[in-house]
Amino acid sequence: GELINSNKASLKMFGIEKTDDVKHFNLFDGMSLDDVKRKKLQNGEILTYQSVFDFDKVNSLGLYKTGRNGTATFDYIITPLFKHDDSSIEGYLLQVTDITDRKRAEEEISMLAHSLKSVNECVSITDMNDNIVFVNESFCNTYGYTKEELIGRHLEILRSPNNQPGLTDNILPSTIHSEWKGELLNIRKDGTEFPIYLSTTTIKDKEGNPIGLIGVAS
Numbered sequence: 001g002e003l004i005n006s007n008k009a010s011l012k013m014f015g016i017e018k019t020d021d022v023k024h025f026n027l028f029d030g031m032s033l034d035d036v037k038r039k040k041l042q043n044g045e046i047l048t049y050q051s052v053f054d055f056d057k058v059n060s061l062g063l064y065k066t067g068r069n070g071t072a073t074f075d076y077i078i079t080p081l082f083k084h085d086d087s088s089i090e091g092y093l094l095q096v097t098d099i100t101d102r103k104r105a106e107e108e109i110s111m112l113a114h115s116l117k118s119v120n121e122c123v124s125i126t127d128m129n130d131n132i133v134f135v136n137e138s139f140c141n142t143y144g145y146t147k148e149e150l151i152g153r154h155l156e157i158l159r160s161p162n163n164q165p166g167l168t169d170n171i172l173p174s175t176i177h178s179e180w181k182g183e184l185l186n187i188r189k190d191g192t193e194f195p196i197y198l199s200t201t202t203i204k205d206k207e208g209n210p211i212g213l214i215g216v217a218s
Helices: 008-013 035-042 055-061 100-118 137-143 168-177
Strands: 047-054 071-082 089-098 122-126 132-135 179-187 193-204 210-217
Touching: 008 089, 035 047, 047 055, 055 071, 071 100, 122 137, 168 179, 168 193, 168 210
Parallel strands: none
Antiparallel strands: 047 071, 071 089, 122 132, 122 210, 179 193, 193 210
C-alpha cells in the first residue's frame, strides 16, 4: 500500500506540492478505507465508492502536509494490479475524482425542487418559448390539471380572453428582458376564470445565459 507515484492532477486535488511529500503515506492508512474495504482490496477486488474527505483532520493528525482545508467529496476507483501470472497483487491503481461541486449542485437542486413542490404559491417553469417544463402541486391544485396534462403545453391555455388587449402578449418579452409583475386573469381546466398576481423572471446558467423562465403566482 505504499505510495510509489502520483500525477500532478491528484497532487493538486489533495493540496500536495510533490510526490516526495507523501512517499511515506500508505493506502491502507487512508481515512476513506474501513476494514471491509481494506479486506476487499487485499482479496483482489476492485473498489468503487464515494467519500467525504476531511482535510482539517489530515492536518490535525499530521498524516501529510496539505494546502487544502475543509471537506471535499471524492469519487474513488481502486484497482488491484496483479502480476502477469495472476499469482499475487503487486500494487494498486487509485483513480480519484473531485465531485464536490457536483454534489453541492445536486443538493441545491434537491432543496430547490423540494421548496418549489411544497410552497403554497403556483410555480411554473417554461422554456424560452413559454412551453411548460415544470409545475408544482399548488399549480395543479389551483388549475385542475395534472402535471402530465400541462408539461409540454403552452402557457396560453391558461390565459383568459377577457384580459386587457396586449397585456398577456407583453409578459414573455418583458420576462426575457428582465422581469414582469402584475395582475391578470387566468382560467382553470373547467373554464372558470379567476384573477392572479404574477411575478416572472429568467433562469440563467453559470455563464449568465437565459435557459428558462420561472413564474410565481398567487
